[in-house]
Amino acid sequence: MEQKPIKKVLVANRGEIAIRIMRSCREMGIETVAVFSDADRTAMHVRYANEAYNIGKAPSSESYLNMDKIIATAKSSGADAIHPGYGFLSENSRFARRCREEGLRFIGPSPESIEMMGDKISARKKMIAAGVPVVPGTTEKVTSEAEAAKYIREIGLPVMIKASAGGGGKGMRLVKKESQIASSLRAARSEAKTAFGDDALYIEKYVDSPHHIEFQILSDKYGNTVHLFERECSVQRRHQKVVEETPSPIMTPEIREQMGAYAVAAANACQYEGAGTIEFIVDDKLNYYFLEMNTRLQVEHPITERVVGVDLVKEQIRIAEGFELPFRQEDLKQSGHAIECRIYAEDTDNNFMPNPGTITHITEPFGFGVRCDGYVYEGYTIPIFYDSLISKLIVWGRTREEAIERMRRALYEYKITGIKTTIRFLERIMNTPDFRKGEYNTHFIEKNSAFLLADGMCDRNCEDMAMIATFAQYVSRLEDSKKTNAAPSEKKETNWKRQLRKFTSRI
C-alpha cells in the first residue's frame, strides 16, 4: 500500500473539536476548510481555518448533518479528506460510504466497520466470537414480552433493556422487578423508535456499582493495532460524562494488560482502521465486560494524549494517508496523571438547564500542565441550536493528587461571565472526598448531590471587597462618560506621534 499525503482537510464539525483538529492540521502543513451554518458565522472555527464556507441554515439537519452540502463543499474547495470530529456524521456509515464513492478520504474507519460496531447486537456477537468478555445478555433482538421475560429469568434481575441502534443513554430502561418488564419494554421501544428510527431492543445484565472504563486504540491499514491505555469515565450525570481521568484509580497492571489485549482483539475483529474506543463496564471486583465500541475520536481523548504523549488527530491523519503506526505496544507508556473537566453552559441551580447567551468576559487558566480546549471568546453569543459543551479543561500532574490540586487551581482561575456554567460544580467535584480518594463509580454524582449543589460560604470581607470594586468601577464609568461629553481638549502629543515625526523628518 502506498502513502498518499493529504493536503487539505474539510472539518465537518464545529465548536472546540473543529479547532482542535485544525490545530494539528496546521502543525502538519495541511490546509483546513471550515463549514458553518448561518448561526456560526462568527464562531471561532470559522475564524481559525484557511477557508470557510456556509453550508446552510442553523438547525443541524440543514447544515452540519447535510451530507450533500458537505461533500459538494469538499469537492469545490479541493479538499482531499474530511475529518468528521465527534457526533454529527462521525459514525454515519452512509456518509463514510459516500465519501469513498466520491473519492474523498474519510478520516476514520470503513463504512463496514462503522456498521458492524454501530449495531449493538451484531457488535456483541462479533465480540463473543472474538473471545472478548461481554455483559451477559441476549444476542438476538427481543421481539415479544414473553421472549423478554424468558431471557430476563435466564440472565437474572436487575437488567438493562437497550436500543440496538442506540447510544448516548437513549432508549434504555433499568428493570429491577418482574412487574416492570412490560412497561419498560414499551417505553424503551417507543423512545428507540423516536430517537433512532429503529425499535429493535436487546437485554443485558445490569452491573451493580459500575465503573465505565474505556480503552483508546489506534489501527493502521496494515493490520497493526495498539491500545493507548484506559480512561476512567464514571463521573457522569444522566449518562453524560462530566469528568474523566487516566490512569483509572482502580486499575491494576494485570487487569490493564488483559483489558488492553481484549481492546486490541475487538478492533482487529472488525478490521478497524483509525482511532477508536472500546468501552467496558467494570464492577467493584474488577470483573470487566465489553459494552460497546465507539468508531470515532472521543470528546475525552486529550487525557490520553497528555499521559501517553501522542497527538491522536495527527495519528488519525497519518493512518488515512497510508502510513504504518510509528510505534509498537511496547513503546507506549503512561506517564503521570491527567484529568479532564467538561465545561457546559448549564445552570446548575436550575436542574442543569442549558444556558446559551453572550459571553461578557472570559479569563482562562494557564500554567504548567494546563490545557484548555474551547471556542468561546468575549463578545461571542452561544447559539441555541447545538449542544452546550463550551470547553474542556485538561490538567496533568506527576501524581493523581497533584493533578487534582492543579485542576482545582485551574477551575478557580477559569472565569466565564455572561452565562451560567458548570465550573463551580466541577470545583466541588474536586473537593468531594469520594473523588479525591478515587473511590467512585457511575452513581457518584447522585450519591453526592447534596454536597455538590451546596452554596459556597463567603466571608463578609470578601463581599465588601466585591462592593468596593463595584464602587470603583461605577465611579470610573461615570468619569469616562464625563470625559467623552466634555469639549474636546487640545490634542495631546503622544510619544508615538513624536517618534513618528522625528523619524519622518529624517527621510
Place this chain on the structure above:
Amino acid sequence: MELELKVNKRNAIVKEIKREGNILTLAVDDVEYTVDIVKVSNQEFSVLYEGRSFNIEVIENKEPKHFNVNTLYFKFDVEVVDNESRYRQSRMQSKLILNDNTIRSPMPGKVVKVFVKPGDIVEAGQPLIVLSAMKMESEFKAGQRGIVKEVPVKEGETVDNDQLLVVIDDIQEK
C-alpha cells in the same frame, strides 16, 4: 461620593472618605476600609487590603447598573441601587401576585408546541407550551387552575430570555 449597593440579599451604603493616589479610604456601612485599588484592565481591579490581594472582575451585565463580580473563589451579582431601581423594585413587588400566572422563558429558545389559546380553561399541571433549546425540550405546565388570557407567541417562533409566553387569569368562582 456615596452609593447604595445590593449584593445578593444585602443592601449597603458605600461612601468614599478619602482618596490619595491609589489609596482609597471608604466605609461599607459602618466598617471602614483603607485599600490600595488600581484599575488594571477595562473590567478588572487589583485591590490590596492589609496585605491581602484581591483580583476582582467587575463586568457590566445587560441590565444597567447590574454587575457580575468575580473574585478568585466567588461570584456575586451586585446592583447599584438608586431612585430609578428603587421605583422598579417596588413596582415588581406589587406585580408579584400576578407573576405566578405568567410563564416567561427561562432561556433563549424556540417555541416547539403551543397547547392552549386565549379563552381555554386550564387545570393545575396541564401542559401549556414546549420550548426547545440546545437539544433539550422543556414543557411548561400551569401552576394552578385558571383561564388563558394571552399567548403572545406562536409555534416556530424564536424567543429571548425572560420573554412572556403565556398569561393566565384567575377564574372568578361564582
